[in-house]
Amino acid sequence: MISLIFFLAIGALLFLSLFLLARRKPRAEGSSGALVEARQALTALQDGLLPAALVRRVFAKEDWEYVRSEAPKAVRELFVDERRSLAILWLTQVRAQIRSLGRFHRGTARHYANLNPRLELRLAVSFAALTGACSVLQVLVYVGGPYVAPRMVGAVAGALQGACKISEESLAFLNAARLGTLAGATRS
Amino acid sequence: MDVEQAARDLRNRTLSDIPRSLDRLIYLASMRDYNTGLYYHDGLASRFTQEVACEALAQCHREAFTQLVGCSLRDLVGQMEGYIDSTHTSPRDFVAAWKKLEPYRVAVPVETDPVSAQLLFSSFKIALAILETRLPSVLAQSSA
Numbered sequence: 305m306i307s308l309i310f311f312l313a314i315g316a317l318l319f320l321s322l323f324l325l326a327r328r329k330p331r332a333e334g335s336s337g338a339l340v341e342a343r344q345a346l347t348a349l350q351d352g353l354l355p356a357a358l359v360r361r362v363f364a365k366e367d368w369e370y371v372r373s374e375a376p377k378a379v380r381e382l383f384v385d386e387r388r389s390l391a392i393l394w395l396t397q398v399r400a401q402i403r404s405l406g407r408f409h410r411g412t413a414r415h416y417a418n419l420n421p422r423l424e425l426r427l428a429v430s431f432a433a434l435t436g437a438c439s440v441l442q443v444l445v446y447v448g449g450p451y452v453a454p455r456m457v458g459a460v461a462g463a464l465q466g467a468c469k470i471s472e473e474s475l476a477f478l479n480a481a482r483l484g485t486l487a488g489a490t491r492s
Numbered sequence: 493m494d495v496e497q498a499a500r501d502l503r504n505r506t507l508s509d510i511p512r513s514l515d516r517l518i519y520l521a522s523m524r525d526y527n528t529g530l531y532y533h534d535g536l537a538s539r540f541t542q543e544v545a546c547e548a549l550a551q552c553h554r555e556a557f558t559q560l561v562g563c564s565l566r567d568l569v570g571q572m573e574g575y576i577d578s579t580h581t582s583p584r585d586f587v588a589a590w591k592k593l594e595p596y597r598v599a600v601p602v603e604t605d606p607v608s609a610q611l612l613f614s615s616f617k618i619a620l621a622i623l624e625t626r627l628p629s630v631l632a633q634s635s636a
Contacts, residue, residue, distance in 0.1 A: 348605070351605075352605035352607065352608070353605065353607060357561075357562050358561070358607065358608060358611070361561065361562060361611060362607070362611060364564065364565075366564055366565075366566075367564060367565040367566075367615075370564070370565050370566045371565065371618065371622070374622060375621070375622050375625060376625055378621075379618065379621045379622055379625060382617070382618060382621055383618050386614040386617060386618055387614070389614070390607070390610055390611055390614050393606070393607055393610055394607050397606065397607055
């Protein structure tokens with residue numbers, strides 16, 4: 305009898321927990337913060353880090369050929385160090401923004417964005433693969449210099465532009481005016 | 493609309509006389525008050541308003557920055573040689589001062605993304621190192 309009451313009590317507790325969990329609404333403040341962060345990450349990627357002109361310049365082999373033909377060894381070494389640091393900075397920033405956007409799509413997007421589960425899964429896989437590719441590239445660039453894997457850099461930038469486009473469509477409802485309101489709400 | 497007009501006016505009347513993007517970047521950065529981040533140009537402000545002139549200058553500053561970031565290293569070195577010539581400073585003094593003070597760091601527009609800014613700083617550093625290696629030959633030419 306005692307054990308029956310004990311198990312009934314545990315069952316009632318579990319049921320109550322499930323009921324409370326199901327009723328819980330996402331916190332408005334956290335959600336709007338996540339939306340603003342996602343939009344900022346998308347803008348940073350599309351306008352700041354992924355424009356072809358910038359990627360081309362960071363990894364421009366013509367600059368290396370110029371330095372190799374014109375400058376002594378010390379300047380060549382300086383050039384390689386500088387461009388290596390720059391390439392790693394680019395990869396670090398890209399990786400950070402992908403992670404931020406990925407976090408949003410994993411956690412909050414379903415409350416707002418007009419995504420179907422298949423598309424969400426595709427985005428999640430893309431972001432995970434791109435984060436991994438950036439990590440691999442960071443190691444390659446650190447070890448072999450900025451010109452070690454130009455095709456991989458191009459492939460990452462291209463794939464990321466595609467993923468950003470999907471993400472952008474899902475965030476299209478968040479226009480500038482709405483973003484300003486949400487940013488204000490997050491700050492206050 | 494006014495800002496576009498003011499920017500066009502600035503390009504036609506002033507910036508067209510400054511062909512190198514490096515010179516334009518330095519000129520436009522010098523129009524900015526370091527304490528407030530606002531740009532001032534009396535002529536432009538008298539034709540438009542102070543706010544419009546400020547935004548037009550900021551827009552042209554961003555354009556000059558984008559153009560310079562897009563330049564190859566060879567082009568940047570060429571532009572720096574031209575700029576040194578135009579300042580009538582001794583190349584040795586110029587290179588020493590720029591290496592020490594890094595004045596280009598305050599010439600970038602606000603809200604520039606860190607990778608673009610770092611790309612330009614890095615290119616300036618390498619360009620200065622290349623120009624420094626050319627100094628002895630410049631001196632030899634002048635003494636010959």
